[in-house]
Amino acid sequence: MSAPTHKLNLCSQGIALKALFTGYLVVVAVGYLMAVVQIQLTHGMADGEMGLSVDDIVYSYYGKRSGSALEAKLNGSMKLMASEQDRLKIINWVHKGADEKAFYDTGIRKIIDTNCIACHNASSGLPIPDWTKFENVAEKAKTDTGASFSSLARVSHIHLFGIAFIFMFIGLIFSLAAGVPKYLKASVIVMPYIFLMIDISSWWLTKLNPNFAWLVIIGGGAMALSFAFMWTVSMYEMWIMPRLHSDSRDALLDE
Numbered sequence: 001m002s003a004p005t006h007k008l009n010l011c012s013q014g015i016a017l018k019a020l021f022t023g024y025l026v027v028v029a030v031g032y033l034m035a036v037v038q039i040q041l042t043h044g045m046a047d048g049e050m051g052l053s054v055d056d057i058v059y060s061y062y063g064k065r066s067g068s069a070l071e072a073k074l075n076g077s078m079k080l081m082a083s084e085q086d087r088l089k090i091i092n093w094v095h096k097g098a099d100e101k102a103f104y105d106t107g108i109r110k111i112i113d114t115n116c117i118a119c120h121n122a123s124s125g126l127p128i129p130d131w132t133k134f135e136n137v138a139e140k141a142k143t144d145t146g147a148s149f150s151s152l153a154r155v156s157h158i159h160l161f162g163i164a165f166i167f168m169f170i171g172l173i174f175s176l177a178a179g180v181p182k183y184l185k186a187s188v189i190v191m192p193y194i195f196l197m198i199d200i201s202s203w204w205l206t207k208l209n210p211n212f213a214w215l216v217i218i219g220g221g222a223m224a225l226s227f228a229f230m231w232t233v234s235m236y237e238m239w240i241m242p243r244l245h246s247d248s249r250d251a252l253l254d255e
């Protein structure tokens with residue numbers, strides 16, 4: 001009896017399995033790109049500038065605790081909308097807790113009616129809050145504490161399940177690559193799981209302490225690196241290696 005010539009490695013598989021693996025790898029790569037675009041459009045703009053930065057991550061998870069949106073705007077782009085005296089009155093009201101009774105009693109309602117609602121009303125057609133309603137003013141007078149715990153819990157469990165699933169299949173395909181030393185291979189396969197845990201834990205840590213924001217970047221970056229490595233090696237062993245030489249090693253036996 002002759003030894004079987006078909007070995008478990010990516011290079012010597014038939015066209016059907018290679019087509020299946022390649023289809024999957026291409027689609028998850030496009031999915032990854034879309035995720036990057038989406039991060040740029042949501043978190044990337046948190047600090048008001050294009051591109052993802054540590055500040056964006058701090059603002060998204062920890063919030064801008066130095067003050068409320070209302071105060072920030074009254075010192076920023078809305079500065080010229082009211083007199084110095086009226087602005088200080090509003091800011092003072094915010095500092096004192098943005099109480100509903102004081103809103104009417106100390107004349108804040110009147111200041112806003114006179115200076116702000118020409119633009120800040122429901123029929124202006126502008127994508128800005130309607131200041132004719134007290135709740136909307138109160139909402140922007142609150143200190144921004146970033147992502148809520150419930151939204152973190154929701155996004156965390158979706159990411160843990162979803163990303164673990166993606167890396168299970170990429171890791172399976174990559175485990176059939178014969179040309180990577182076994183310890184390097186095992187490390188690249190577990191890396192995304194470790195960094196996924198670090199990435200998601202660091203969202204929660206950043207919510208509590210802004211110094212953890214850099215850990216979010218490291219976690220996400222390391223995950224992307226291992227993705228790129230497994231993707232490139234798998235594609236290479238399926239489509240380029242067979243043109244150069246045959247492969248008789250069994251990838252699953254660490255040969």
Ligand code: HEC
Nearest residue numbers: 069070073077078081082115116118119120126128129140
């Ligand atoms: C001339 C029209 C105009 C007037 C008057 C005006 N605003 Fe605005 N406001 C805008 C526009 C446009 C934006 C969105 C662009 C920006 O944020 O700078 C905005 C945004 C804001 C925001 C941020 C809203 C958000 O979604 O976070 C706050 C807070 C705000 N204005 C407060 C005020 C206050 C307080 C006054 C009155 C003292 C005022 N504005 C008067 C046009 C106006």
